[in-house]
Amino acid sequence: MRRLFIVPILTALAVGGWPQDGRASHPRLLLTAGDVANITATMHESPGFMRSLARTRTRVDRYFASDPDVPAPMDAGGGYSHEQHKRNGIAIREAGIVYQLTGDRRYAGHARSLLLAYAELYPGLGEHPMKKEQAPGRLFWQSLNESVWLVNAIQGYDAIVGTLSDNEKSAIEEGLLRPMADFLSVESPQTFDRIHNHGTWAAAAVGMTGYTLDDSAYVEMALYGLNGDGKAGFIRQIDLLLSPDGYYAEGPYYQRYALMPLVVFARSIHNNDPERKIFEYRGGLLLKAIYACIELSYGGLFFPINDAVRGKGLDTVELRHGVAIAYAMTGDPKLLSVARMQKSFVLTSDGFKAAMAADHGKAEPYEHRSMLLRDGPSGEQGGLAILRNGAGPGHQALVFKATAQGMGHGHFDKLHWIFYDNGNEIVADYGAARFLNIERKNGGRYLPENESWAKQTVAHNTLVVDGESHFGARLAVGERFHPDVLYFGSDKGVHVAAASMDGAYEDVSFSRTLVLADGVLADGLVVVDVLDVTGSGARQYDLPVHFKGQVIATTPPLRAKTEELLPLGSANGYQHLWLRAETEVAADALFSMTWLAENRFYTYSIQVEEPLQVLFAELGANDPQINLRREQAVILRMRSTGDSTFVSTLEVHGEYDAAEESTIGSEGSITAIEHFSGGDGALVKIANRRSGERYLALSNQSGHDLEHAITIAGREFEWSGFYGLFDRNGPIRK
């Protein structure tokens, strides 16, 4: 069972191919022997693929110009030994693939020498000296990196195994591959059987090792968990980690990361066990997850919700694999324009297909659209609504986060929203407090401020009650509750999503409707935000708006602190905010704030029935290591004795052109926002300096056929379904 049978057809190696004769042939993971024959015969017809191969070959040549160091494990993330082992793992894979695609045995030799060095090193390793709370590895401070390493190395081994002597094979398999696969599986049950991206990486590493070594025990464990009952393992992970819409519970940043083991292992399963029809599983869910990843982005960068390192996007290696596989499976020409944006192609059969098609001009534009991605294994744990006006580079996108908690990387930010315009994040999410792989910033790991700031509710654009975070910032509590999506609709320039949340606070529930409308509720583009809070007794409601840009003016003006800054609070994230300025707004009066971001103006306006305190805050207090970025927020604070409604708008307007020295439309046009409830719904009246009054009626009932009415000041507003739109004359066509 532990012996691998290899057919030594070395004569085929000169052209880098292997005869395609079933399980005995190599390679067999992302690239099969048949693929190699096909690619090498026709790859000169794809300049894009040839460029990617040439770049990889040059990189491998440089890397092996001298013998790569295989250091004793010592450093945490970002440190020398950590980065060197990561590089070595990738080099093993790349050298193997270049060997297959060029037939040049020197590359097989490069991979072999590294694998033999690791086979020498690995058996003597204990737990990594820099282990922390995470499950420790041996080569790396956390076992996750070890899984990633093996996913790379096994592909390299698979590519060169035919060039190895029996002694070499035995040394590498017994000294490195099996001990590592065993370490990641039977010796690490808490990770391996976990429904989590760490578990997915471990399953992929062990399962791909199983296919390569022809060891079906590894494959079975990887698919169905350590004891084979299917309560853990890859199939269960697909069941539980992805929603029916392909949304991954932890959010886009980890969706990308989890995508890699999902798709590369799935591709390996498809190549070795096609009868499992893994890409058809759960209605083609893995392909939906790849598409969802693409949709979870703006300007090529992922929405930075939950723990997310900013700057990650569609050009990552995970998406290069994902998009190539999705194209190979679907032939969807829109995916080719994403592939072209990625600039290079993965050196697999799928990458080759995508490159060839892109080079033959088959790409069609990828147009984002408004959509709801339901969350939870059965799609009933809330969802992420993406409202988009337009689809081009500067389009507006509003992301409404009504998802479940998302495990340990989830933030306490129920019914939070972010907004993009003109290529920029305008209403922002901080993302994670982390400098990935930068050794001197806490070893590249999450910073303490990730817990004390980034995860806290006040770091987001949603309701904070009595200065405390949702669920008291307790993960176990957060995982017991989730929002409910009340409505999602997108039609002719009007995009609407609504959700409700119970359980974030004792005795306080809230629901929120966000509308993105172009030229309907105001002259230009406007976001309308209706946040209904149901509570009892005297409570403090804070609504933060984290915005990017330079404040131009507010009405009423802010009183700035000029001589001293003090923290806004002492806990739950407030301790990190300096109170920079403040003002008060009378009941039923409008507060508005205009800011400039790049060359466009934004005006946020709010009007409520209670007096408002406006707090303008800057991030950076209680930050001894200067770990936090300098960001800013305005916080609208209301003292309520029960139910209250925050109704606010965000206008996009004007243009500031420094080159032409011209400024137009630098002031917002909304002059009043009134909110009425009664009958079977609520009505928001938006008074506009230029285009007069507009009305948004909300029923909070989504049935399209239900009729609603509300009478305000003698005028009756009648509509059917969730919402209605009116101007001074009557209903506006939806």
Next chain:
Amino acid sequence: MRRLFIVPILTALAVGGWPQDGRASHPRLLLTAGDVANITATMHESPGFMRSLARTRTRVDRYFASDPDVPAPMDAGGGYSHEQHKRNGIAIREAGIVYQLTGDRRYAGHARSLLLAYAELYPGLGEHPMKKEQAPGRLFWQSLNESVWLVNAIQGYDAIVGTLSDNEKSAIEEGLLRPMADFLSVESPQTFDRIHNHGTWAAAAVGMTGYTLDDSAYVEMALYGLNGDGKAGFIRQIDLLLSPDGYYAEGPYYQRYALMPLVVFARSIHNNDPERKIFEYRGGLLLKAIYACIELSYGGLFFPINDAVRGKGLDTVELRHGVAIAYAMTGDPKLLSVARMQKSFVLTSDGFKAAMAADHGKAEPYEHRSMLLRDGPSGEQGGLAILRNGAGPGHQALVFKATAQGMGHGHFDKLHWIFYDNGNEIVADYGAARFLNIERKNGGRYLPENESWAKQTVAHNTLVVDGESHFGARLAVGERFHPDVLYFGSDKGVHVAAASMDGAYEDVSFSRTLVLADGVLADGLVVVDVLDVTGSGARQYDLPVHFKGQVIATTPPLRAKTEELLPLGSANGYQHLWLRAETEVAADALFSMTWLAENRFYTYSIQVEEPLQVLFAELGANDPQINLRREQAVILRMRSTGDSTFVSTLEVHGEYDAAEESTIGSEGSITAIEHFSGGDGALVKIANRRSGERYLALSNQSGHDLEHAITIAGREFEWSGFYGLFDRNGPIRK
């Protein structure tokens, strides 16, 4: 004398051309009748020019879709009436030009109706109601805008005069053009005869009006001043405002602005009085000024020294004119790649030549290079040294500001420097505190913080003595002194500039040598900064470094203020800085600070003989209107009893790749910086973790043939000229 003779050859209008018969023909300013004939005959061969014409035509069509408003003057910069008059002025010019190039008389009619409306309005206007300290206009709050308006409008009038009836001509000339030209000249002697960009705009407006109306009195005034003696006027302005290298005293932002009247009036002179050979004047100085403008930029944006609104660069309309004229005069194909970056072409004969050549593939790359631009009318008032390593998009550029004061827009920043790398400003200049044309920010004018912060010495990267700005921030004192350039040299990856400054402080002089070296004084690219201060008695020397990016780590670590922020001082700009963190560094110990900007690391290191106090400050204190951007600086503070030397380095290193999750070289490599003086020079020893010791010897004497020597620890260092470079073995080839 006040009557214009027009030859009414209306038959030629159908194709937009006029016979070329000398002074009687129109147009005659930037576009002559002959140009029009030539352009209209061949313009279909230049898609670039056709696109620019089509865009302008569309803009004009839209503008005149309804009758443009000609409001009563009311608002300051950025306000409605201000912007509307600006737009109208441009529309008159553009409608006129489109008429000439298309022959479509509707465009002439558009320009005519606006001109007639202004001829109606103008005579009744008094001083503008929003006038401030600047010389007031009538249409605008400052007369400067009125000059700009006339430069535009006269081009439009020149283009359509042939379509006007005698009554119309008379109405426009007597009601608008002459009254405005008179107002800007004889009625505003303090502006018109001023050697200043406002004077240049006034001269251009009046002179171009003179050519158009065939009124040589206006032309003479414009060229030689109100009383014609040449002590003022355009020729004197060229003599005094531009250095022999084409550097304009106020710096690049105003150089761009002043360039427009300089080149458009010069082009008008060239077309009407070719015998003046204006473009050959002072060794072709106007062309040098255009080239200097191009060199005063990085990544297409101007260096933001002195009063400068950020975001201005080579794509401005001023540079579109300048580059087109320079190309027409020189045929230099490198200018065409600047023109292509500008995306559109001016609709003049010069723009047409550039467009045609660019469209025929004649562009060659514009490669920036290291250079010294001397300042002052005779080039003896210091200069601006631009040190560049490479020339491509991510090259390094160091700008050493050893220029004279630069009049009222100059900052108190003698021997200041800024640094660019990787497309970004890394060591920064704040620029001006101003939101150009944004009405709600002080009417779009300079903000109070421009005086209290942006001009002050501490807002720059240069020496502050006893917390006071250079010259006590008094312009009149600053104009009495200027730095002296001691050395400038650029050779094989080593770029060196040195200058000295006396008079910025009583009893304190300082000199500074800045070296930009690639692979010579360290493994990679490094800036070495040697700042020698000569003083007497106990003084406090502050050296601020304004840097852009996120602090990663310092050695020794900073102690951050976590619970309260207080201003760093009470005056001279210090009142605007919050003290965010601090630390102390022992005498002869190294302080280093690493930060991350985009995907690259930067390490600033300093080591001095005295103990250092390190102050980390953030901008924003005493800023009641939230006018300041949130910027940061580290300030190195030393208490000296006389002469002291700051020796510091800035290393560029490593890479942070979020997409690939890889980080390399995140730590600087310099471990010690020692400074020795003796013999006839000084020696800086730079110890480097990887490449060992390197030495920079400085003689402070620039003669190439002078031999120097210094003996340190028994080793003799010998070199000739200003500087020498050594490693552990001996001299390094220069």
